[in-house]
Amino acid sequence: MSTASLVFSGGGPVSEATRGKVLTAAAELDYAGPDPRARSLRRGRSGVIAVVIEERVIDAFRDPVAIAFLDGIGQEISDSGAALLLVPDAGGGHTSLESAAMDAVVLVGCSPHVDRAVQTARRRGVPVVSLGGTPFADVPAVELDDREATATLAGHLRDLGHRRVATVTLPLGPERRRDRLTAEAVAAATVRTAVERLAGARSVFPDMDGVVAASSRVEEGRVAGRELLAAPDRPTAVLAQSDLLAAGVILAAEELGLSVPGDLSVVGFDGIRIDTVVPHDLTTMVQPAADQGRAAAALAIARIDGQDVASEHFRSEFHRGGTTAPPRG
Amino acid sequence: MSTASLVFSGGGPVSEATRGKVLTAAAELDYAGPDPRARSLRRGRSGVIAVVIEERVIDAFRDPVAIAFLDGIGQEISDSGAALLLVPDAGGGHTSLESAAMDAVVLVGCSPHVDRAVQTARRRGVPVVSLGGTPFADVPAVELDDREATATLAGHLRDLGHRRVATVTLPLGPERRRDRLTAEAVAAATVRTAVERLAGARSVFPDMDGVVAASSRVEEGRVAGRELLAAPDRPTAVLAQSDLLAAGVILAAEELGLSVPGDLSVVGFDGIRIDTVVPHDLTTMVQPAADQGRAAAALAIARIDGQDVASEHFRSEFHRGGTTAPPRG
DNA sequence: CTGTTAGCGCATTCAC
DNA sequence: GTGAATGCGCTAACAG
Numbered sequence: 001m002s003t004a005s006l007v008f009s010g011g012g013p014v015s016e017a018t019r020g021k022v023l024t025a026a027a028e029l030d031y032a033g034p035d036p037r038a039r040s041l042r043r044g045r046s047g048v049i050a051v052v053i054e055e056r057v058i059d060a061f062r063d064p065v066a067i068a069f070l071d072g073i074g075q076e077i078s079d080s081g082a083a084l085l086l087v088p089d090a091g092g093g094h095t096s097l098e099s100a101a102m103d104a105v106v107l108v109g110c111s112p113h114v115d116r117a118v119q120t121a122r123r124r125g126v127p128v129v130s131l132g133g134t135p136f137a138d139v140p141a142v143e144l145d146d147r148e149a150t151a152t153l154a155g156h157l158r159d160l161g162h163r164r165v166a167t168v169t170l171p172l173g174p175e176r177r178r179d180r181l182t183a184e185a186v187a188a189a190t191v192r193t194a195v196e197r198l199a200g201a202r203s204v205f206p207d208m209d210g211v212v213a214a215s216s217r218v219e220e221g222r223v224a225g226r227e228l229l230a231a232p233d234r235p236t237a238v239l240a241q242s243d244l245l246a247a248g249v250i251l252a253a254e255e256l257g258l259s260v261p262g263d264l265s266v267v268g269f270d271g272i273r274i275d276t277v278v279p280h281d282l283t284t285m286v287q288p289a290a291d292q293g294r295a296a297a298a299l300a301i302a303r304i305d306g307q308d309v310a311s312e313h314f315r316s317e318f319h320r321g322g323t324t325a326p327p328r329g
Numbered sequence: 330m331s332t333a334s335l336v337f338s339g340g341g342p343v344s345e346a347t348r349g350k351v352l353t354a355a356a357e358l359d360y361a362g363p364d365p366r367a368r369s370l371r372r373g374r375s376g377v378i379a380v381v382i383e384e385r386v387i388d389a390f391r392d393p394v395a396i397a398f399l400d401g402i403g404q405e406i407s408d409s410g411a412a413l414l415l416v417p418d419a420g421g422g423h424t425s426l427e428s429a430a431m432d433a434v435v436l437v438g439c440s441p442h443v444d445r446a447v448q449t450a451r452r453r454g455v456p457v458v459s460l461g462g463t464p465f466a467d468v469p470a471v472e473l474d475d476r477e478a479t480a481t482l483a484g485h486l487r488d489l490g491h492r493r494v495a496t497v498t499l500p501l502g503p504e505r506r507r508d509r510l511t512a513e514a515v516a517a518a519t520v521r522t523a524v525e526r527l528a529g530a531r532s533v534f535p536d537m538d539g540v541v542a543a544s545s546r547v548e549e550g551r552v553a554g555r556e557l558l559a560a561p562d563r564p565t566a567v568l569a570q571s572d573l574l575a576a577g578v579i580l581a582a583e584e585l586g587l588s589v590p591g592d593l594s595v596v597g598f599d600g601i602r603i604d605t606v607v608p609h610d611l612t613t614m615v616q617p618a619a620d621q622g623r624a625a626a627a628l629a630i631a632r633i634d635g636q637d638v639a640s641e642h643f644r645s646e647f648h649r650g651g652t653t654a655p656p657r658g
Numbered sequence: 659c660t661g662t663t664a665g666c667g668c669a670t671t672c673a674c
Numbered sequence: 675g676t677g678a679a680t681g682c683g684c685t686a687a688c689a690g
Contacts, residue, residue, distance in 0.1 A: 002669075002670075002671090002676075002677070002678085003675085003676060003677080005668070005669055005670085006669090006676095009669080014675075014676090015675065015676095018675080018676080030452060032452040032453040032454070033427070033428065033453075034667075034668065034669090035370075035666090035667055035668070036375075036428060036429055036430035036431075037366065037369045037370040037373075037375055037430050037666085037667080037668095038370050038666070038667030038668040038669090038682095039667080039668060039669080040366045040430065040668095041364075041366040041367050041370045041666085041667080041668075041682055041683070041684085042667075042668045042669050042670080042681085042682055043668085043669070043682090044366075044682075046365075046366055046430065047425075047428065047429060048414070048429065048430075051415075056400055056403070056404070057396065057399050057400040057403045058396055058397060058400035058619070061390055061396045061399075062396075067386065067387055067390045067391075068387060070386050070390075071385055071386040071387035074385070074386045074415070074417050075385070078417065078419065078422075078424075078425070081423060081425075081428075082425070083414055083416070083425030083428075083429035084414065084415045084416075084425070085377070085412055085413065085414050085415070086380075086403070086413045086414070086415045087412070087413075088403050088407065090407065094410060095407075096376075096407070096410075096411070096412030096413070098362070099362065099365060099376065099410075099412075100365055100376060100377065100412035101365035101366050101369065101375065101377075101430065102365075123359065123361040124361040124362075125361070290387070331660080331661070331662085331684095331685070331686080331687095332659085332660060332661080334684070334685055334686090335660095335685090338685080343659075343660085344659065344660090347659080347660075363683075363684065363685090364682090364683055364684070366682085366683080366684090367666090367682070367683035367684040367685090368683080368684060368685075369684095370666050370667070370668090370682090370683080370684075371665085371666055371683080371684045371685050371686080372666085372684085372685070372686095373666075
């Protein structure tokens with residue numbers, strides 16, 4: 001009986017009467033609707049979109065931006081009636097990326113193993129889209145104006161009169177280790193976001209020095225901040241590549257008895273609300289994270305429908321907070 | 330040719346030679362392994378475990394405990410070779426819970442809509458397991474010793490000499506609204522965790538007064554704290570039902586010029602690290618959140634295998650931090 | 659150890 | 675508008 005199928009698929013020309021009969025019969029047999037396994041075999045689609053996040057869940061979601069990305073993705077997927085498969089990309093071993101049913105993949109952030117993930121999806125013929133990560137051929141991406149945005153922040157500091165400005169960058173490559181920002185480290189860098197933000201900063205302060213953080217966390221920023229502020233010729237401003245790092249730098253400054261922004265100006269990046277660091281209204285660039293998530297999911301859905309899509313670019317917005325001021329003296 | 334199937338299924342008695350031939354042929358046709366859709370139809374299993382979280386992703390993951398739960402679930406699922414479907418339970422509209430392929434469901438926390446979720450899964454014949462939520466008939470649960478643990482905290486405060494102790498509870502029911510802790514509110518409460526923790530606290534301080542928070546967030550704790558500390562006969566200690574709420578109470582105290590623990594003792598619950606509130610080492614009960622996540626996933630997997638499983642109980646551990654001291658005077 | 663066979667539950671075509 | 679046939683790609687059960 002094809003009629004039943006039509007009833008459950010929503011559309012189709014079915015008389016109201018028959019429709020009712022089908023539903024009643026279904027209720028009586030307590031039939032819970034078509035079996036998703038059979039349906040997806042027949043239709044060639046599973047209605048599932050995989051979202052690949054970095055490493056373990058707990059690491060990935062320490063970053064509020066990642067959560068906001070996922071929130072946007074989740075909303076768009078949910079609106080489209082699809083389901084969201086969360087795939088932590090552990091690196092080694094079998095991921096569900098290799099074996100689970102999925103119609104498309106969204107890569108979030110830049111795990112050390114993205115390339116392997118892209119390859120896996122390609123082999124399976126599953127379209128891929130990337131969000132906030134390294135660009136790949138044939139992978140439409142949702143990207144941010146990281147370079148220009150960071151240049152804006154650097155320009156803000158320069159306009160205030162700062163000349164000795166240091167930076168705390170996000171990890172530059174797969175190995176997450178704290179490091180000085182050396183020329184070699186920069187040459188070997190692979191993480192787009194970090195590289196672009198650094199380039200933006202250096203477009204204003206060409207020989208800016210700094211520290212490469214091991215992760216985007218407050219504690220990392222604190223350690224990095226201590227290192228930078230202990231230097232003999234200590235900077236009058238620090239440009240951190242994320243708000244979490246910036247919060248850490250502020251903590252480090254306070255511990256050293258420096259006031260922000262009196263003795264030290266600090267800027268971040270992302271525009272998340274760190275509500276635990278309440279007194280500080282950070283000067284930062286606000287990125288529309290949830291919107292980017294939605295956009296990435298929409299790209300994925302379009303690719304499932306066979307459309308040829310182009311990458312999308314988003315803009316972040318300058319927010320002048322209370323953590324920047326002219327240098328003292 | 331069933332041999333090919335055996336090669337990809339891993340096991341099976343296949344000669345090395347044939348095995349090689351199959352793999353070579355597969356590589357040549359670049360066959361990426363069996364189609365998961367067909368495989369799951371045939372086997373009657375999809376290899377997918379759904380995890381239902383509260384509302385939107387961004388709300389659910391504001392709580393570090395929820396993230397740790399998911400981390401544990403993710404690890405166990407991944408170890409077992411399964412995949413994780415993330416289902417935000419929006420309440421209205423179609424959830425992927427109704428239509429996506431899944432072999433089991435893990436309910437995390439207590440969304441206002443759990444009962445509907447349980448019903449949906451039942452209709453579909455999918456086994457359900459719950460984690461940190463309201464108990465249901467035929468739903469094995471992973472539970473914490475919330476009552477005893479909170480009694481321990483209350484006992485600690487009493488032993489220090491505190492007599493005027495107020496509490497800030499988690500939301501008691503589906504409607505998330507800040508409220509005084511009235512008898513009616515308690516009578517109407519449905520959220521197990523909050524009710525149990527309250528009962529534990531009242532087992533030591535029977536007529537303890539307090540505030541019901543609208544959510545487990547620092548900002549909520551701050552507002553609640555201000556309210557409690559503005560009272561004429563202000564408490565000498567506050568028992569908050571989560572660490573985030575406790576952090577907020579501490580902020581409120583500081584804003585009012587009260588020192589912690591000098592003028593006010595504060596205890597929390599959960600044992601998360603709020604690394605942005607660095608100076609404060611909170612007195613709290615540490616719950617093994619990731620372990621509970623693993624356990625819940627393990628229960629789900631056992632139920633898929635047809636085993637009859639019982640609920641599991643976990644214990645939290647007292648951590649004496651620096652936020653409690655005897656009352657002044 | 660290897661090849662053949664049947665059917666998982668559905669959506670789609672085609673007749674009516 | 676409705677009912678009857680076909681096969682999606684695989685794996686479990688069997689025969690060789």
